[in-house]
Amino acid sequence: MFVDRAKIEVKAGRGGDGVIKSTRFRKRATGGNGGRGGHVYLEGTINRYDLKFTKGKSKYSAEDGYRGEDNRKKGKDGEDLIIKVPLITEVYDTEGNRICSIESNGERVIIARGGDGGIGNYEHRVEPEGWSIATPGSEGEERTLILKLVLAADVIFIGFPNSGKSSMLNELTNAKAKVAPYPFTTIEPNLGLAGDLKLMDLPGLIEGTYKGKGLGTGFLKHTDRAKLVAHFISLEGNDPLDAYKIMRKELKNISEELYQKEEVIVLTKHDVLDPETVKSVEKMFHSEYPEKDLVSTSIHDLDSINTLYELFKKKIM
Secondary structure (H helix, E strand, C coil), rough: CCCEEEEEEEECCCCCCCCEEEECCCEEECCCCCCCCCCEEECCCCCCCHHHHHHCEEEECCCCCCCCCCCCCCCCCCCEEEEEEECCCEECCCCCCCCECCCCCCCCEECCCCCCCCCCCCCCCCCCHHCCCCCCCCCCCEEEEEEECCCCCCCCEEEEECCHHHHHHHHHCCCCCCCCCCCCCCCCCEEECCCCEEEECCCCCCCCCHHHCCCCHHHHHHHHCCEEEEEECCCCCCCCCHHHHHHHHHHHCCCCHHHCCCCCEEEEEEEHHCCHHHHHHHHHHHHHHHCCCEEEEEEEHHHHHHHHHHHHHHHHH
16 A cells, blocks of 8 residues: 555654762762763655555654763763655644655755753762762653655656556556556556656546546645656547547646646557557647647557657656
């Protein structure tokens, strides 16, 4: 199950206590300070794809600092906790205020600071009766966070169910998106890399998606950063041009921003028709939409797959 929203609790470590230590006969203070409590960090990684790792564990704590020691020795700092999150993860507090956004591999943000270590009696030695004074460590920060995953891709694949999007993603990339000859095989976004291009296959849309039909519009938040829309139309359908027009109307109802993004029309499964019929369909599209790029493809036609890939590169790079 794809998880793109999670609520977690984080607690930084408590600072270690300062200690009271002294020489045996002259009461000379020798107690050291406590160590700092461990911080909690969020770190971006390309090796996590969603937030499902939080489902089995929603509370995260860094290590407490250690007590000071004799002979003025400082206690050991608590070990920091690093929580690795997928890209791009936006982080909010419970009031909806954005704290940060983790957008690159290895980017690290401190999200809860460890408490300071307490002061041992050695540093209190100049005070009256200072040899008998030590302070405790302070508590680490504790926060409740809302994590929201925003998938980022150069090209997003849209289309009606069973339009060949997932199959083409698998051919262009090393993705292993589920494919089958029935609607709604894709129920969550799938990502893949084709060279330097990041491609994303979105769940299939149907007429009325903007009203909540089918799988609804939950995918919309993952389209904001896309540079190009690849609109997939299956040539197995009775009227590919009409299917395209219905989808364009649906997109306009879903999001004007998505509707206005640059688009490539991808006619899929051209191997099921004879070449003359394919040319006839292409001619209809060119006649109505002369300004749009159009490619006829099949996962069984390597040349057409390469043509599509080169078009994506030309548009993005």
